[in-house]
Amino acid sequence: SKNFLEKPAYSSLSEQIVANKDGVNYLLVGAYAALDGSGTPTSSLGGGNAWEAASTNWVYGSVAGGDAHKGSEGTDQTPINEIAIWQPNVANSFFNTKWRAVYEGVARCNNTLRLMAQAKDMSDADKLKVTAEARFLRGHYYFELKKMFNNVPYVTETTTDPLVPNDVDIWPNIEADFKFAQANLPPTQPQVARANKWAAQIYLAKTYLYQKKYADALPLFNDAIANGVTSNGLKYQLTDNFEDNFDASKKNNSESVFAIQMSANDGTNGIANANMGDMLNFPANFKCCGFYQPTFDLVNSYRVDDNGLPYLDDYNQHAVKSDMGIKATQPFTPDNGLVDPRLDWTVGRRGLPYHDWGYFAGSTWIRDQSQRYAGPFATKKMVYWNYNKDKYMDNNSWAPGTAINVLLIRFSDVLLMAAECAAETGDLGTAMGYVNQVRSRMKDHPEGWVHDYKDPANPIQGFDPAKPLPYYKIGLYTAFPDVTYARKAIRFERKLELAMEGHRFFDLSRWGIADQVLNAYFAFEGAITDDVKGGHFTKGRNEYFPIPQRQIDLTLKNGQPVLKQNNGY
Amino acid sequence: QTKVTGKVSDKASGNPLPGVTVYVKGTNRGTATDPTGSFTIQAKSGETLVFSFVGYDPQEAVVSSGAVNVQLAEKVGSLEEVVVTGYASQKKKDLTGAVAVVKVENITKQPTSQIANQLQGQVSGITIVGTGQPGQEPQVSVRGKNTFGNNTPLYIIDGVPISNLADVNPNDVQTMQVLKDAGAASIYGARAANGVIIITTKRGTGKVKVQYDGYYGTQRPQGGNPFHILNPQEQADLLWMATRNSTAAGSTPVFDDVLYGKGDKPVLPDYIYPEGAMEGDPRVDPSKYYLIPDYKDPGLLNSFYRINKANKQGTDWYHEIFKPAPITSHNISVAGGGDIGSYFFSMYYFNQQGTLTNTYNKRYAVRANSSFNITDHIRVGENMEYSIIQNPQIGILTEGSGIGMAFREQSIIPVYDIKGNYAGTWGGALGNARNPVAIQDRFGSTKALASRLLGSVYAEADIMKDFTLRTSFGGEIYSFNNHSFTYPEYENKENTSVNSYTETTGNGYDWTWTNTLSYHKKIARDHDLKVMIGTEAFQQVDRTLTGTTTNYFSFDPNFTSLSSGFGTPVNGSGYGSNTLFSLFGRVDYSFKDRYLLGALIRRDGSSRFGANNRYGNFPAVSAAWRISQEEFMKNITWLSDLKIRGGWGIMGNQINVDPANAFTTFTFNKATSFYDMTGSTSNLATGFMQGRIGNPNAKWESNTNSNIGIDATLFRGALEFSLDYYNKRIKDLLFNPELPGVYGAAAPPYANVAEMKNHGWDFSATGNIQLASKLKLTLTGTFTSYKNEILKISESAPYFERDTRRYGVAIIRNAVGHSISEFFGYQIDKFWDSQAEVDAANNAAKAKYPGLSEYQQAAAPGRFRYKDVNGDGKIDAQDRTYLGSPNPDFTYGLNIGLTYKNWDFSMFFYGVHGNKIWNQVRWWTDIYGSFNGAKSKTALYDSWLPDRKNAKAPIQELKPNFSTSDPPTSYYVENGSYLRAKNLMIGYTFPAYMLKRVGVEKFRIYAQAANLFTITKYTGLDPEITGNTDSFGIDEGAYPNQRQYLVGVTLNF
Incomplete structure (x- = not known):
């Protein structure tokens, strides 16, 4: 009989079954779930290793921007080496993996919108909510692609042939999505993970900022700074403790404008939802693997003068003493000059408390114990605490996962973006005010600086408020004499405040100074460590990463690729 | 009773034949011919005399009056051998397609339980690549690569297609033939493209025969230093060499290693952990030694006090995991038969321990074949094998295996620490390899048990004159259970610290119901016509169930189960079913035993395809000319038989197409599409994502195949050879090419996008040479070649890549204009x-x-x-x-x-x-x-x-x-x-x-x-x-x- 040959697709859902209110809402959750770029078991969405598409952009923003070394050993994850010295190969799998993972995010947004159009049981109000969130997310995914690759193909829920060329600037499309989201999202949301109106407004302003449309961006930033609230209804403000932004137990606080929600021990028996993209980025004595080591250049940036202000130009002349080349078994005394207190929340360095794990022990916590490869420092912001690790650390893989949220935009970033817009539009006073607002958080809350342990033999008991460390000072700017100085101060403040958060290279690129900054960095850092020796950034080419060769090769139409390689690659 | 006399001579030469056995049929009266070829025997008129002689076809003669003079004809090679082809059997001399007949007595000499391994090199047209792992199925390809996916041929046992050959007892094989070209294989239509291997199992004849076959042996790993690994001092010297080479010209190399010191020459430490310690170092305090190998709290990992001595002589990791191992096989069979039917019964025990520790293949099997002649015209029978297999396998040729670590773990690392727990790369100066001995020891917790019942029942009736109706119902039902325990590791640089238990179980069945009607008629003297038509229905159903739980209070295998761990159980199951319905027919005609013609067609419908293109037709024609039968060839005495064959046809392939291919589907996965919407840190909200991109228009690929061959028998069968040239072109090849990233990460569908071709030569020859009166030499040679070329991958890509390993870019490129892989x-x-x-x-x-x-x-x-x-x-x-x-x-x-x-x-x-x-x-x-x-x-x-x-x-x-x-x-x-x-x-x-x-x-x-x-x-x-x-x-x-x-x-x- 005919039925004998009719077999359905078992254990799966058809479009008809999904195209209704509940199904569309589940698709929307799926679109959020793509934010972390991670699939299963340790791969990215669309294949490739999880770290190649990490949502933190630790490779593309921070390693490529001079904040951090790749770390570990020279022989591990070698495709990053060429990215770190800006000799990227078009065939490098990292770019392809990132591309695929982010486009899967786009596809989930588009599927949500496409099936929503077929749903019969959704009111216009329902549809508006879903559309606004889906378009917000799509705006984010395309923003990622735009800042990475510049020339990218743009597909939407109505595209029938996805093989579209990458020869059209997509900033207007990104603006349109964020404008729609800003106009239609509610100011608060029943679930904290969802984007709200203010997040959309800020992302729209950030979109303007990246296009240097400062005058369009500034009022949106100003409005958000004055009136904005988080999705869970907290008025935007800086947390008293800087570290709260990186403590899983303090997530979704008043500084969290838009965050990727990370979960640990969530029943998956894996770390796919636990910031898997950063699974390599822990000191070598943790489960794994000693990647992502801050640079000397970054550490030296935190040196302050007697006023607690940074050395904007010659910070590397005021180097912070390190244990480079000194074994953990040999004695070492930490630098006793003054530094910005944010340093020790950003960088693990010898002799100082590393959260509640004990004093950073030096070479034994570094994968290459000679430290010649990538220096003596360890990453810190996205590392979990010992006392609450049972809840916030996930052991279900050979490397750790954590429930620390990835903050795509936090409020101090907003203040500094606003400062930039103000400075570029000539309002230096407002600009300085925003910068000082960021600095004041540290200045006004010395209780939030790293302290010595209550019991050094038992660091898990935490810091002793009565034992401040003598190294820290931070002061406020008293004047921005001209726009050049203002620009320099604001840009330096972004470096200090947002270090190791995946922003640095994209900032350098849009400022047009990546060649000067990075070539100076290669000259300085390359004289100390082996990994970035011979690095060179080529202006006019390296502002963007190459379009993955694989993607070009996959898009032949009549024998000719639809996608074109970026200039200079 | 009278005395009957007579003479036996050779038909070709007329010379008398001495030593021919002569007996009266149905009695025990017998004799042999004398040197003049004469014999004398007691027999009645009307009784039948049977004459038999080695190398000659037997003959019978009825006693009447007078002498019985008989001429015996020498057997000419294997021409009269009966070959089982699709739904029929033919004499070898009548074949028009490319069919290779396996010499079963040769292949069973290979000491393995795997028929496919035994076939390697024994038959032309098949390329087989195996491994040394007990029980691992080799990669088998008939005439090259026909697909980017599963290239395994279709195996038919006693008329029933089976899912794999691994479980079949090689001792039970009676005949095996390989259908290589469309002329032979297209009768299997949609499943023919990868070639068809047809096996029949043994049946009994005559009086009860009991046979025992057994062997016992030892398997020896290669000696020496197979990976050419450095000893510890050499390894340290190499580091010094690399340091010197990495020092800029004009600078002085800085030697400073945590293990080997700072001197101009590296010094091996007494301990590798604490790193670089010498005897007397206060860091080495055995009284503080603390390590719980079966720790449960991952947090303990950093608190252990370990002491690993340096093995200055060097650990021979290869021989720590590869050891001599025994292999045993016992097989007993009982067979017999007569007018009322026949039976065959066998029992098989096979136990091959792998040379790699904790790998093995144990098998137990029984077979019962029987047939019954109900009347002269009605026959029924059954074939059945039940087997049990215990065969845990490791993943080979991959980075993480024990073998893969045996060339990465440095020789200075001892197998065990000072207290007998594992030592390893802990500490970090020695890389991140994992202890191969520990990997293999822990692999010992992996247990696998599978069983399969395979068989068929059939009935056959001769109806009217010349017609035979046959119905057969057969299939297999199988189940398996695998479970393994993941122990926490502590000795390596990177350790799994959560213990877990995983169990996978599955079962399934498939059945095939075949009905055929065949007609065979000799018309006049010169025409021989065979016609067969048939129908077939096939269904396959499978289910799997898998689960993992973490966090066990005890690692005792008698305690661990999916329900005895503290962790959240994660489970999953799968279900699949696919069907085929087919109609087929074939005609074979021969004229004067000289001109042979075959034609066949099969029409298959498959559930793997959408309604638009569900059915496909697979025709083939073939012809042969036995030139040696022509009058003008008859006087060439050294040429006993010469046949030229040619065939053309289309074969199909459908196994690589996912049964869900036609559908666009949505799915979900906690790790990939769920999300913590509330910031709870542990409660995930449901989310969906696209699972597949559907292609309702996928249709049959067509593997167009032409073949030309020569079969020759020379010197009265002393030399036989067969030579074939073939050409296969696969159009509309079903492939699921990687899609550009803009399509998202859903599984791409199979579409008829690719194209490929293969051509090559198959050659086989057999020679029998009587070197001296009692010294006989038999030679069999085979030659197989294929040349594969990819003609097309997809509309939008000229190549696809595989296997990135550690490079970040792929090693293998499958590209247009090149061969696969x-x-x-x-x-x-x-x-x-x-x-x-x-x-x-x-x-x-x-x-x-x-x-x-x-x-x-x-x-x-x-x-x-x-x-x-x-x-x-x-x-x-x-x-x-x-x-x-x-x-x-x-x-x-x-x-x-x-x-x-x-x-x-x-x-x-x-x-x-x-x-x-x-x-x-x-x-x-x-x-x-x-x-x-x-x-x-x-x-x-x-x-x-x-x-x-x-x-x-x-x-x-x-x-x-x-x-x-x-x-x-x-x-x-x-x-x-x-x-x-x-x-x-x-x-x-x-x-x-x-x-x-x-x-x-x-x-x-x-x-x-x-x-x-x-x-x-x-x-x-x-x-x-x-x-x-x-x-x-x-x-x-x-x-x-x-x-x-x-x-x-x-x-x-």
Whole structure:
């Protein structure tokens, strides 16, 4: 009989079954779930290793921007080496993996919108909510692609042939999505993970900022700074403790404008939802693997003068003493000059408390114990605490996962973006005010600086408020004499405040100074460590990463690729 | 009763034949002819005399009055042999398609439980690549590669297609034939493209026969230092060498290593953990030793106090995990038959322990075949085998396996620490390899039990005259259960710290119901017509269930189950079903036994395709001309038979198409589409994502196949050969090409996008030479070749890649204009021998390309100079090229058999020629900077140095770079040709007179050596490297085929 040959697709859902209110809402959750770029078991969405598409952009923003070394050993994850010295190969799998993972995010947004159009049981109000969130997310995914690759193909829920060329600037499309989201999202949301109106407004302003449309961006930033609230209804403000932004137990606080929600021990028996993209980025004595080591250049940036202000130009002349080349078994005394207190929340360095794990022990916590490869420092912001690790650390893989949220935009970033817009539009006073607002958080809350342990033999008991460390000072700017100085101060403040958060290279690129900054960095850092020796950034080419060769090769139409390689690659 | 006399002579020469056995049918009266060919026997008129003689066709004659003079005809080769083809059987001389008949007595000499392994080299047209892992199914391809997916042929046992051949008892095989071209195989339509292998199992005849076959042997891992690994002092010396090489010219090298000190010469420490400690170091305090190997709290991992001594002599990791191992096989069969029917019963026990610890294959099987002649015209019967298999397997040729770690774990690391717990790379100075002994010991918790019932029932009736109706219902039902425990690790640099238990179970069945009606008529003397029509229905159903739980209070295997762990259980199940319905027919006609014609067609409907293109038709025609039957050839006496065959047809393939291919589907997964919407840290909200992109228009691929062949029998059967040339072109090849990222990550559908072709030669020959009166030599040779070429991948891509390993870019590129699975990367031209050479190249490149900083990234003396393949004056990704193919030019086999009196001797050689192997092991071991781990003698003694420019390996440096280890290069490509003595056997059969007294019919004992030697230039463990259809030939630590020594007996009652 005919039925004998009719077999359905078992254990799966058809479009008809999904195209209704509940199904569309589940698709929307799926679109959020793509934010972390991670699939299963340790791969990215669309294949490739999880770290190649990490949502933190630790490779593309921070390693490529001079904040951090790749770390570990020279022989591990070698495709990053060429990215770190800006000799990227078009065939490098990292770019392809990132591309695929982010486009899967786009596809989930588009599927949500496409099936929503077929749903019969959704009111216009329902549809508006879903559309606004889906378009917000799509705006984010395309923003990622735009800042990475510049020339990218743009597909939407109505595209029938996805093989579209990458020869059209997509900033207007990104603006349109964020404008729609800003106009239609509610100011608060029943679930904290969802984007709200203010997040959309800020992302729209950030979109303007990246296009240097400062005058369009500034009022949106100003409005958000004055009136904005988080999705869970907290008025935007800086947390008293800087570290709260990186403590899983303090997530979704008043500084969290838009965050990727990370979960640990969530029943998956894996770390796919636990910031898997950063699974390599822990000191070598943790489960794994000693990647992502801050640079000397970054550490030296935190040196302050007697006023607690940074050395904007010659910070590397005021180097912070390190244990480079000194074994953990040999004695070492930490630098006793003054530094910005944010340093020790950003960088693990010898002799100082590393959260509640004990004093950073030096070479034994570094994968290459000679430290010649990538220096003596360890990453810190996205590392979990010992006392609450049972809840916030996930052991279900050979490397750790954590429930620390990835903050795509936090409020101090907003203040500094606003400062930039103000400075570029000539309002230096407002600009300085925003910068000082960021600095004041540290200045006004010395209780939030790293302290010595209550019991050094038992660091898990935490810091002793009565034992401040003598190294820290931070002061406020008293004047921005001209726009050049203002620009320099604001840009330096972004470096200090947002270090190791995946922003640095994209900032350098849009400022047009990546060649000067990075070539100076290669000259300085390359004289100390082996990994970035011979690095060179080529202006006019390296502002963007190459379009993955694989993607070009996959898009032949009549024998000719639809996608074109970026200039200079 | 009277005395009957007569004479027997040779039909061809007329010479008298002495020694011919003559007996009266149905009695025990018998005699033999004398030297003049005459005989005398007591017989009644009307009784039948039977004449039989070795090498001649038997003949019967009815006694009447007068002398009985008989002429016996010499058997001419194997022409009269009956060959089972699709739904029919034919005499070999009548075949029009390309069918290879396997010499079962040759293949069963291979001591393995796997029929597919036994076939290697024994039949032309099949390429088989196996491994040394007990029970692992080899990669089998009939006439090249026909697909990018599953290329396994269709196996038919006693008329029923089966899902795999691995479970079938090789001792039960009666006949085996391979249908190679469309003319033979297209009767299996949609499943024919990969070739069809038809097996029949034994049946009984005559009086009760009991046979016992058994052997016992030992398997010996190769000796020496198979990976050429350095001892600890050499490894340290290499580090010093690499440090010197990595020091800028003019600077003084700084030696400072946590293990080997700071001196000009490295000094081995007494302890590797605490790192670099010498005896007396206060860090080494055995009283503080603290390690709980079965720890449950992952937090304890950092609190252990470990003490690992340096093994200054060096640990031989290869031989710590590869040990001599026994192999045993016992098989008993009982068979008999008569007018009312027949029976065959067998029992099989096989136990092969792997040379790699904790791998093994244990099998138990029983078979019962029977047939009953209900009337003269109605026959019914059944075939059945039940088997039980215990065969846990490791993943081979991958980085994480125990074998893969045996060349990465440095020799200074001892197997155990000072208290007998595992030692390893903990501490970090020794890389991140994992202890291979620990991996294999822990693998011991993996248990596998599978069972399968396989068989069929049938009924056959001769209706009217000339018609036979047959119905057969058969199939298989199977189940399996695998479970394993993941122990927490503590000894390695990177450790799994959560214990877990995983269990997978599954079952399934498939059935085939076949009905055929056949007609056979001889019309007049010259016409022979056979017609067969049939219908077939097939269904396959399978289910799996899998679960994992973590966090066990006890690791006792009697305690661990999915329900006894504290962790959240994660489970899953799968269900699948697919069906086929088919109509088919075939016609075979012969005229004067001289002109032969075959035509067939099959129409298949498959549930794997959408309604638009559900049915496909697969026709084939073939013809043959037995030239030797023509009058003008009859006087060529040395040519006994000569036949030319030709065929054309279309075959299909559907197994690679997912049953859900036609559907766009949505799915969900906690790890991938769920999200913590509330910021709870642990509660995930449901989310969906697209699972598949559907293609309702996928249709049948068409594998158009033409074949031309010659079969010849020379010198009255002393020499027979068969030669075939074939050409296959696969159009509308079903493939699921990778889609560009803009499509998202949903599974791409199979579409009829690709195109491929294969052509090649098959040749086989058999010779029987009587060297002396009691000395007989038998030779069988086979030759197989295929040339594969990809003609198209998809509309939007000219290639697809596979297998990235540690390079970040793929090693294998399947590209249009090339054969499947070719290696791709940079071709090494030579070494950069001086800085001047580097500077000259850079200057030339900079002159041509302003802004370019280097001719070749990271070029420096002692590193590889890559070939500028596109000749554009710089080295970049466009200079990557095809570096070789793992497809052999040809494979060949040679069986040599000698019998002298009661002694028999046989040898079997198998060879592969012209393939390349990607020796990924050398990436790990030959270049210091590739990855921290054990290195090879080549790295230390045969690497480039300013005073050693004529070297094999590049300069040894601390860091990787683009010009040595970063990209795939031709350094790893090696010649994979080899010639292997697969089998050498010497046997003795006791004379019958000695055995009669104890009631034994036959008693043979033998000694045997398998895989005795291999002649090859390949430097890895074993040149036989398997893989997937579209990505094979990459060696990252093979499970080698080991030498085996066995003794065995055959006993008949």
